[in-house]
Amino acid sequence: MTGSSHDSGYNEAVADAAANLKKMSGVSVITAEQIPETNAVTDTMQQMADQGATIIFATSYGYFKYALAFAKKHPDITVLHQGGYQDGTFPANFGTYWGAAYEPVALGGMAAGKATKTNKLGFVYAFPIAQSIANIDAFQLGAAMTNPDAKTYLVNTSSWCDPVKQKEAVNALSAQGVDVFSQHQDCQTTVIQTAKAKNAKVVGYHYDASELAGSSWLTGSAWNWTPVMKSIVTTIKQGKFKGSKYNANWIGTFANGDNPLELASFGSSVDSGTRSAIKTEQKKLSEKGASVFTGPIYCQDGTELVKAGEVATYEDVNNFSCLVKGVVGTLPSTSD
Amino acid sequence: MKQGQVSTLNDKKRHTRIVASVVIPLISICIALGCFVAFALAQGTSLEGLYAALYYGVLANPNFLTQTMTRSVPLICAALAVIVPARSGLVNVGGEGQLIIGAVAGTGVAVSMGDAGVGIIGIIIVLLSGALAGGAWGYLCAVLKTAFHAPETVSTLLANFIAADIMLYLLYSPWKDPDGSGQPQSKPIAADLRITTVAGLPIAFIIVIVIAMAVWALLNKSRWGFAARVVGSNPVAAFRGGLSVSRYAHSAMLLGGALAGLGGALNVLGAEGQLRPGLTTTFGFIAFLAAFIAGTSIWKGVMYSIVAAAVLVGSNPLQLRAGLDGNASYVLLGVTCLAIVVISRKTGRAS
Amino acid sequence: MIEIILAGGIAVGTVLLLPSFGELVTERAGITNLSVEGSMLAGALTAFIVAKTTGNYAFGFLAGAFAGMLVAAVFASAVVFARANQLATGLICWFLSLGITSVIGNSYNGQAIHQLRQIDIPGLSSIPFFGNIFFQHDVVVYFGYVAIAATAWLLYKTKTGLIIRGTGERRAVVDVSGHRSSLVQFAAVLAGGLLSGVGGAYLSIGQVGNWASDMTNGYGFIVVAIVAFSGWRVSLTALGSYLFGMSISAASVLQAQGIAVNQYLLDSLPYIITLVALILASRTNSRQPEGLADSLSM
Numbered sequence: 001m002t003g004s005s006h007d008s009g010y011n012e013a014v015a016d017a018a019a020n021l022k023k024m025s026g027v028s029v030i031t032a033e034q035i036p037e038t039n040a041v042t043d044t045m046q047q048m049a050d051q052g053a054t055i056i057f058a059t060s061y062g063y064f065k066y067a068l069a070f071a072k073k074h075p076d077i078t079v080l081h082q083g084g085y086q087d088g089t090f091p092a093n094f095g096t097y098w099g100a101a102y103e104p105v106a107l108g109g110m111a112a113g114k115a116t117k118t119n120k121l122g123f124v125y126a127f128p129i130a131q132s133i134a135n136i137d138a139f140q141l142g143a144a145m146t147n148p149d150a151k152t153y154l155v156n157t158s159s160w161c162d163p164v165k166q167k168e169a170v171n172a173l174s175a176q177g178v179d180v181f182s183q184h185q186d187c188q189t190t191v192i193q194t195a196k197a198k199n200a201k202v203v204g205y206h207y208d209a210s211e212l213a214g215s216s217w218l219t220g221s222a223w224n225w226t227p228v229m230k231s232i233v234t235t236i237k238q239g240k241f242k243g244s245k246y247n248a249n250w251i252g253t254f255a256n257g258d259n260p261l262e263l264a265s266f267g268s269s270v271d272s273g274t275r276s277a278i279k280t281e282q283k284k285l286s287e288k289g290a291s292v293f294t295g296p297i298y299c300q301d302g303t304e305l306v307k308a309g310e311v312a313t314y315e316d317v318n319n320f321s322c323l324v325k326g327v328v329g330t331l332p333s334t335s336d
Numbered sequence: 337m338k339q340g341q342v343s344t345l346n347d348k349k350r351h352t353r354i355v356a357s358v359v360i361p362l363i364s365i366c367i368a369l370g371c372f373v374a375f376a377l378a379q380g381t382s383l384e385g386l387y388a389a390l391y392y393g394v395l396a397n398p399n400f401l402t403q404t405m406t407r408s409v410p411l412i413c414a415a416l417a418v419i420v421p422a423r424s425g426l427v428n429v430g431g432e433g434q435l436i437i438g439a440v441a442g443t444g445v446a447v448s449m450g451d452a453g454v455g456i457i458g459i460i461i462v463l464l465s466g467a468l469a470g471g472a473w474g475y476l477c478a479v480l481k482t483a484f485h486a487p488e489t490v491s492t493l494l495a496n497f498i499a500a501d502i503m504l505y506l507l508y509s510p511w512k513d514p515d516g517s518g519q520p521q522s523k524p525i526a527a528d529l530r531i532t533t534v535a536g537l538p539i540a541f542i543i544v545i546v547i548a549m550a551v552w553a554l555l556n557k558s559r560w561g562f563a564a565r566v567v568g569s570n571p572v573a574a575f576r577g578g579l580s581v582s583r584y585a586h587s588a589m590l591l592g593g594a595l596a597g598l599g600g601a602l603n604v605l606g607a608e609g610q611l612r613p614g615l616t617t618t619f620g621f622i623a624f625l626a627a628f629i630a631g632t633s634i635w636k637g638v639m640y641s642i643v644a645a646a647v648l649v650g651s652n653p654l655q656l657r658a659g660l661d662g663n664a665s666y667v668l669l670g671v672t673c674l675a676i677v678v679i680s681r682k683t684g685r686a687s
Numbered sequence: 688m689i690e691i692i693l694a695g696g697i698a699v700g701t702v703l704l705l706p707s708f709g710e711l712v713t714e715r716a717g718i719t720n721l722s723v724e725g726s727m728l729a730g731a732l733t734a735f736i737v738a739k740t741t742g743n744y745a746f747g748f749l750a751g752a753f754a755g756m757l758v759a760a761v762f763a764s765a766v767v768f769a770r771a772n773q774l775a776t777g778l779i780c781w782f783l784s785l786g787i788t789s790v791i792g793n794s795y796n797g798q799a800i801h802q803l804r805q806i807d808i809p810g811l812s813s814i815p816f817f818g819n820i821f822f823q824h825d826v827v828v829y830f831g832y833v834a835i836a837a838t839a840w841l842l843y844k845t846k847t848g849l850i851i852r853g854t855g856e857r858r859a860v861v862d863v864s865g866h867r868s869s870l871v872q873f874a875a876v877l878a879g880g881l882l883s884g885v886g887g888a889y890l891s892i893g894q895v896g897n898w899a900s901d902m903t904n905g906y907g908f909i910v911v912a913i914v915a916f917s918g919w920r921v922s923l924t925a926l927g928s929y930l931f932g933m934s935i936s937a938a939s940v941l942q943a944q945g946i947a948v949n950q951y952l953l954d955s956l957p958y959i960i961t962l963v964a965l966i967l968a969s970r971t972n973s974r975q976p977e978g979l980a981d982s983l984s985m
Contacts, residue, residue, distance in 0.1 A: 012797065032655045034662030034789070034900075039607040040648075043403045047393060047652045061519055062612060087515065122943070128508060129519055155942045158504065158950050162904045163895040164702065165935060168695055172939035175691045189799050189897040197802055197896075212799055328945040379790055427774065486965035487975070489719075489774070490915040493908060494958040501958075505951035621778055628775035661793050663900070666786030673779045674761075677771045 010186055010206045010223070014059045014082075017225035027233060037062025045070050049077055055236055057082060057229065068094060078236050082225075083131075085249055085318065092242040097228055099252040099260040101131060102138035102317065103285055104221035105182075106292040107263050107278050108203040109142025111218040112180040113150040114274045115201045116143075121152045122173035124183040124191055126160045128331040132184045134317045135205070137305075137324045138292045139182055144326055146277065153178055154329030160186040170194040180218070192216065201269065208264040217267030219278075224262050228252060251314050254286040293317060298325045368675035372668050376660055385658035393653020400649060402533070405541040406607050408645035410435055412544050413599020414623030415630070415637040416551055417474070417592040421488075422632050423555055424588040425568035430477060430492025431596045432620020433499035434470040438597025439604045440503050441469030443611040446525045446604070447511070455528050462529060463601050470597015471590045473499065478589035482582035488589070496620065504613055513610070522611040531606045540606035544599070545638070551595070552634045564588055596620070622648075622669070629676050640676075644669060692940045693820045696933025701824075701831040702890045704928040706910045707917075708838045709882030711924050714914055715842060716875035717855035717976055721777025722762050724907025725784030726755035726880045730887030732788045732795070735898040739800050747892045748885060755884015756877050758784050763876035767869050781907070789900045802896040803827065827889045834882075839921040851875055855976030883907070909957065916961040918968045919975055931957045 011033065022029045030051060035044050041063045045056055055078045058067040064084035071079035071094035084096040112121050121143055125132040136152065143150040153176055155169040167190050170181060174195075181195045182203040192209055195202045196216040204213070204220025232246050241247055252258040263282065266275055284290055293312035297305045299322035306312045312320075323331065376386060394400050414431035421428045428434075445465040449458050477495060480486040507520040514523075531539045555561035567574040567584040574581055604611060622644050630636035651665030706723050713720050733754035738747030762780045765771040803825035812822040821832075842848040850871055853861045858868040890906075891898050909931060917923035938953045 030656055032652065032662065037612060039406065040652075043399065043649060044652050044656075046399050047397070047656050050392065050397065051656060062521075065524075065609065127520060153943055153945070155939050156950060157939075158954055159904060161899055161902075163897065163899055163902050164699055164890065164904070164906070165939070167895050168699060168936045168939040169943075171695055172691065172936065172943040175940070176943045178943075187797070187899050189797055189899070190895040193799050193802060193896040212797075329942055330945075330947040375787070375790075429774065480962070480966060484966040486962070486968070487915065490912060491962060491965060494912055494962050497905070497908075497958045498955045501951045501955035504954075505949075508951075622782075625775055625778050625782075628772050661790040663786045663789035666782045667790065668786075670779050670783030670786060674765065674776070674783070677775055677779065678765055678769045 011059075013207055013223035014057075014225060017223075017229050018057075020226040021229055021233065024230060024233065026237075035060075035063075039066065042066045042070060045079070049074060054078065055080070055233060059083075064096075078241055080232055080246070085315075090247055092247065095232075095241075095246045095248060095250060097232070097246065097250040097252070097260075099223075100254070100314065100317075101221065101261045102134045102292050103254050103259055104261050104263045105135045105205070106138040106142035106145075106285075107282055108182060108205075108219055108221055109139035109144075109152075110146045110278050110281060111266075111270055111274060112139070112182060112201070112203050113143030113145065113147035114277075115218055115269065116147065116150055116180045118177045118179050119147065119149045119151060120173075120176065120178040120180075121150055122170070122176075122178035122181045123152050123154050124166060124169045124173075124181065124185060125154065125156050126185055127156065127158065130318050130320060133320050133323065133331070135184050136327060137297075137320060139203075140324050140326045141292060141297070142281075145281070146274070150326070152327045154323075154327060157185070163187070163190040166190040167194045170198070170200075174198050174200060182220075201267075204264060210265050210267060213267070215268060217265075218270055219266050220264040221261045222264040223260055225260050228258065228260050254282060255288055255290060257286065299323065300325055300327060364675040364679045365672065368671040371671050375667060376654075376658065376664065379660060379664075381658045381660055386654075389650075389653035389657035392657055394646075394650060397653075400646075402536060402538065403649045404642060404646045406538045407648055408642045409538070409540045409544050409606060410599040410603040410619045411623045411626065411641040411645050412548065412638050413602065414596045414620050415627040415641045416548060416634070417470075417596035417599075418624050418627035419630065419632055419634060419637050420551065420555070420592040420595065421474075421478075421585075421588045422627070423561070423568050424564040424584045425571065426478070426481070426585055426588060426592075427489045428474065428477075428492050428589065428592050429489055429624060430474060430495045430593070430620070431623050432618070433492070433496035434473050434593045434596035435600040435603070435620050436496075436499040436503050437473040438466035438470035438600030439611060440499075440506060440600075441597065442466035442601030442604050443522050443525065444506075444511070446529050447523045449526065449529065451526045451528075458529050459531065459605065462605060463598055466601025466604075467594040467598040470600060471594030473597070474589040474593020475586060478586045482585055503611070507611065507613055511611070520613055524610045525605065529605060530609060531602070538606060540602045543602065547595070547598070548634055548638050551591075555634065560587070625673055629673060643672075647672070688940060688944060690816060690819050692933055692937045694823070695936025695940065696929050697820060698824055698828060698894070698932065699935050700929035700932025701828045702886055702894060703906060703910055703913060703931055704831045704886070704925060705834060705889065706879075706883040706886035706907065707913045707924045707928045708834055708921075709879035709886070710910050710914045711838065711917070711919065711921065712842070712851065712882075713875050713879035714919060714979055715855045715976055716851045716872045717858065717979055718763075718766060718872050718876055719773050719777070719911070719979060720759065720762055720876055720879055721774055721908070721911060722758060722780035722784065723879075723883045723910045724903055724905065725781040726758045726883035727887035727890065727903045727907050728784045728788045728901070729758045730755040730884030731891035731902060732792045732887075732898055733884075734888030735792075735795060735798075735800070735891040738892045739795070739798065744803070744892060748888045751888025751892075752881045752884040755882070755887060756880040759876050759880020759883070762880070763873045767873045767876065785901060792898055792900055795898045796900060797897070799897045800892060803893040825893060827893050835921065835925045842921060852976070855979060857977065883910075912958065912961045916964045918964075927961075930960070 018029050018031050032044050035041050057080050059082040061083045064081050067079050067081045071091050075093055078093045081096045083098045123136050140152040153173055157165040180201045183191045192202050192213045201218045202213050202216050203218050208222040210217040235241050235244055252260045291311045293306050295306035295310045296308035299305050414435055417431045418428050442462045446462045477488050477491040480491050481488045511522045513521050563579055564584045567581050571581050626640035626644050627637045630640050647669045654660045654664050655662050710723055730751035734747040734751030737750035738744050758780055765776045766773050808822040812818045850866055854868045854871045861868040913927040916927045934957050941948045
């Protein structure tokens with residue numbers, strides 16, 4: 001993994017799953033953290049293999065290329081990459097796994113839309129990557145479901161974890177009247193802390209931080225990698241990996257009942273009406289063919305992002321490059 | 337009798353010198369390593385774990401050498417980028433930025449070639465453009481110094497951050513790989529432009545060693561090298577002797593930047609295959625350190641760069657075998673370098 | 688909107704202000720300390736651990752100051768007494784601090800304590816426009832105002848200041864006049880480390896209320912740039928720190944208003960401005976201590 005295993009975020013969620021894997025019988029786990037997204041990761045994987053590892057989970061997007069190359073070179077080791085997407089053929093010992101992250105994010109947006117008194121929501125993101133764009137869009141679409149007047153205001157920080165910039169982002173949004181915050185950062189403590197000091201509400205991401213946020217907590221999305229990782233390990237141990245659904249691009253969704261990004265716990269301020277509305281929506285999303293991104297969906301400039309009657313596939317979502325109507329702010333890539 | 341006395345005197349001198357140049361450094365490094373071991377033990381690691389890390393990760397690891405050589409490529413280039421300007425009295429803290437700009441330019445050219453199948457000529461063009469861009473980036477700071485008296489220590493440091501922002505801008509906007517799931521990365525570089533290995537040796541490493549030899553010859557055997565040294569050691573004498581101080585400052589920074597730029601481009605063609613943010617991860621600063629410890633000696637610079645690369649590669653076994661945090665390698669690097677820096681001053685005075 | 692940018696800039700600028708003054712004093716004594724970043728990291732983590740365990744912020748700041756000074760002491764011992772190279776030793780101390788704080792701080796990532804509360808200064812805080820910008824902050828920001836005056840007074844109005852400046856210009860003169868210039872330099876570096884430690888402590892327990900590995904994100908190097916930008920003057924060091932803070936808050940505020948900004952240009956702006964300031968400084972007479980330039984060569 002790239003960061004610290006105690007970041008209350010993405011990496012801690014992975015560390016938790018690794019700890020759970022350790023409890024499986026006949027499985028031993030070694031982990032490495034703070035590995036940069038460069039050729040250095042190849043060596044890390046090699047060392048793991050030397051130490052007897054037969055399954056390697058590479059858990060950051062930047063490891064993708066190296067993980068794939070490593071798998072091709074070592075047919076006896078099964079390599080799973082978290083978050084990547086492989087076009088073309090798969091080696092028999094390689095797979096990617098990820099979740100439709102935007103689904104629970106949209107549900108969080110519903111809670112946010114209901115909670116705001118100013119109709120202004122804030123979203124602090126790091127860089128304009130496809131995942132962040134999809135999350136922002138889903139958050140706004142969800143918010144609009146419970147509050148048609150809700151708008152999402154954006155600030156980016158150009159860093160996955162710069163607490164100073166995170167605090168400034170929350171301050172600036174708060175001055176603008178925003179009273180509910182969400183984010184896509186690697187570390188979320190500062191955003192929660194600052195929002196809490198302003199008596200604003202937060203919707204978390206990556207990790208259930210309800211304890212830290214206290215009464216500010218609405219809900220959030222939290223990774224639970226344990227089921228899918230366990231299932232992958234079991235499949236490999238039974239010798240059934242080749243050709244299985246994991247020997248491909250595996251995407252957990254609500255519809256399949258296996259989305260690794262789950263809806264986190266509700267905060268005390270979320271009333272039962274909102275809770276049940278969110279649960280109902282979650283059920284709806286769990287039906288075959290349902291999606292957060294069901295047309296018609298319009299970009300900020302009025303062009304159609306998803307046509308009426310159509311549903312965006314996972315690949316479509318991965319290529320989203322516009323913000324939906326109701327989002328205030330521009331992506332750095334379109335601003336010059 | 338007289339002769340005997342002289343020889344004992346010489347023996348004494350020699351003994352002091354041996355003590356100064358071998359024993360003291362050895363003891364200091366042992367103390368430094370001892371500090372690291374104590375730190376590691378305080379973090380709950382066992383001696384067995386540390387030994388396992390050393391044995392399986394380094395001694396019995398066939399990939400250790402290749403990995404170290406691969407990683408030392410940008411380090412050596414950036415260290416040379418410090419040493420060359422230092423000969424003419426300039427302090428270049430901008431290796432990091434020059435590496436980045438070289439990698440950016442190299443990637444730009446390589447990606448624009450696409451799958452044209454230009455092979456070796458393409459590789460040379462890519463490397464030259466990386467060198468040219470890095471050189472220009474360094475040259476800029478030399479001009480700021482000679483024309484405006486802006487201290488190059490500060491301007492090269494600032495240029496690092498500007499270079500990083502230029503790279504981020506390109507990767508998030510115009511150069512973003514359309515097939516990269518929206519991730520910040522350039523398109524991958526065509527396979528025929530990549531530099532691989534020959535007989536287990538990374539070709540990029542061989543290129544760098546050849547270049548280091550050339551730089552050594554240039555500095556020590558050429559007129560330019562001599563003049564540059566005069567300018568560095570005694571600008572007033574150089575001026576009286578009719579040497580243009582600013583001309584040598586310009587060319588030294590140009591060459592230094594070009595070496596780092598070349599390193600950036602080599603790293604992309606050799607190890608990485610595409611441009612991603614975080615490509616250099618403080619390599620420029622580590623190289624600066626290696627170069628400073630080396631004084632102005634090219635070969636010491638190369639050697640210390642390789643040692644630093646080995647320590648970085650060593651962070652893996654420290655985590656996997658000894659259970660230490662990944663950043664512990666910075667502690668190891670720090671204590672070792674601190675010992676060397678202090679020693680080099682002490683022994684320098686003793687001899 | 689301008690009010691918000693300026694007020695935010697003052698708060699963020701304070702994180703840089705104290706280390707900047709530390710580095711200013713250090714450089715005025717003829718030493719460049721590149722391990723400001725290291726002292727800040729050490730200060731940030733130590734302050735967080737102490738404040739978290741004791742619940743006392745004053746202890747936190749004291750411990751942070753001490754930790755920052757400890758890093759500076761390692762640096763100063765090597766540089767002043769062993770005459771090791773300053774730039775190299777500075778980088779080494781940064782690496783050491785980065786490594787040690789990351790390892791020890793790992794288990795503190797994600798933990799939190801409350802941020803320092805805002806204290807409005809009675810009367811002053813209700814002045815239109817200026818009240819918002821200058822007088823609605825936490826206590827450390829006000830301490831920063833005092834530090835501006837105190838540093839100026841120390842450097843320009845006291846005998847100590849004269850000795851420090853003299854050491855930076857001509858060590859021999861100071862030695863001849865009966866003071867030991869190496870002790871002066873040692874003390875100046877320690878003072879610098881102390882202020883950097885306080886700056887780091889303010890970052891972790893004052894501003895954001897948590898610790899994250901490598902949370903200084905290069906701000907310590909910006910401090911070195913700010914001092915150069917100022918031409919080694921107290922007033923411009925303060926201005927530079929606040930300006931840098933403002934560029935960070937401007938990036939957020941403009942975006943929150945829905946105004947399109949080129950993030951990368953905005954991010955690199957402070958560095959470009961500093962470069963321009965360096966160029967302009969050549970036309971006016973810079974106050975660069977004479978001993979400083981010599982101390983940097985290899």
